[in-house]
Amino acid sequence: MAKIDLNEFSRTELISLRKDVEKALTQVDKREREAARKAAEDAAKQYGFSLSELTGGKTKKTGSKGAPQFRHPENSDVTWTGRGRRPEWVKEWVEAGKDLEELRIK
Known part of the structure; x- marks a missing residue:
C-alpha cells in the first residue's frame, strides 16, 4: 500500500476521508462477520450438525x-x-x- 502524506490534505478533506474510512471499516466488519459465520456453519455441517444445534439455537447475541x-x-x-x-x-x-x-x- 502506498504511503499517503496526510499533511497535503485540508481539514475538510481529512474530515471527509475519516468519514469514508469509518464507512469502509463498517462494511469490512460486516463482510468479515458474515465470512466467519459461513465458515462456522460449514465446519458444523462437516460433522453433521447445524450451527444452531452447536450453539443452543443462539447464533446471534441475545439481548x-x-x-x-x-x-x-x-x-x-x-x-x-x-x-x-x-x-x-x-x-x-x-x-x-x-x-x-x-x-x-x-
Missing part, C-alpha cells in the same frame, strides 16, 4: 443492543449506546477537552 445515546459530531450515521468501550471518536472528543454531553442525542 438488546440498546438505543443510541451519543451521535458522532460530523457523521450522524455513527452512534454509540453509551455502553461498553468508548469508540475512538468519543475518546478523541473528550481528550480534546470537549464535553461528552454535547454528543448526547436529545
Whole structure:
C-alpha cells in the first residue's frame, strides 16, 4: 500500500476521508462477520450438525443492543449506546477537552 502524506490534505478533506474510512471499516466488519459465520456453519455441517444445534439455537447475541445515546459530531450515521468501550471518536472528543454531553442525542 502506498504511503499517503496526510499533511497535503485540508481539514475538510481529512474530515471527509475519516468519514469514508469509518464507512469502509463498517462494511469490512460486516463482510468479515458474515465470512466467519459461513465458515462456522460449514465446519458444523462437516460433522453433521447445524450451527444452531452447536450453539443452543443462539447464533446471534441475545439481548438488546440498546438505543443510541451519543451521535458522532460530523457523521450522524455513527452512534454509540453509551455502553461498553468508548469508540475512538468519543475518546478523541473528550481528550480534546470537549464535553461528552454535547454528543448526547436529545
